[in-house]
């Protein structure tokens with residue numbers, strides 16, 4: 006494991022609950038991904054607050070399959086969640102200029118669980134990939150440092166007392182523990198603010214959204230890393246886990 010990945014793993018569980026990985030994509034690559042998401046915006050789920058959500062992105066555009074296996078993200082997902090980590094969701098978030106703030110939340114599966122959610126082992130890693138510079142003006146995500154360890158469902162007053170906005174350059178990503186309290190911000194700029202959201206989970210977590218269907222050609226061309234993330238060999242991954250655990254007895 007590189008120093009960067011070890012530091013990120015430690016920050017997510019024992020530190021602020023998030024960190025920023027810089028330069029995962031070049032500015033041009035980020036602009037290309039941003040353009041692809043904006044091209045799909047008519048397919049997005051709209052809400053009254055001006056926040057557009059796109060889901061099941063790999064199925065919609067196979068280009069995104071190449072991003073979820075980014076070596077630095079995969080290394081962090083494996084370090085935090087295990088070598089058989091799965092994808093739980095791949096989506097897009099577009100903040101339309103003038104949008105309202107989004108709802109305060111933790112990520113799946115924690116919001117679907119009863120209280121007593123574990124910080125370690127982590128169940129979920131969220132990646133908020135900045136496809137343009139994130140600023141306080143255009144809607145850098147609000148996060149409460151350390152809140153992954155607060156052990157309760159999010160509370161507005163406590164969040165507002167400590168929350169800061171995550172900012173960075175196009176191609177950087179906020180990587181966060183699924184228990185980090187966060188919310189989308191107001192976009193006070195004149196352009197849409199676009200993020201790619203990737204969620205990695207432990208093998209045992211049921212993916213949050215649809216991950217297909219995928220054609221035979223897509224399946225045949227998928228790399229071993231992608232096959233594993235998408236659960237194409239789920240039965241074999243479970244058997245490997247079972248064998249490893251049996252070895253501990």
Ligand SMILES: O=C(O)CCC(=O)C(=O)O
Pocket residue numbers: 098112133144145146147187188189190200202
């Ligand atoms: O788009 C953003 O700023 C963050 C969105 C997010 O983290 C979420 O909806 O879980």
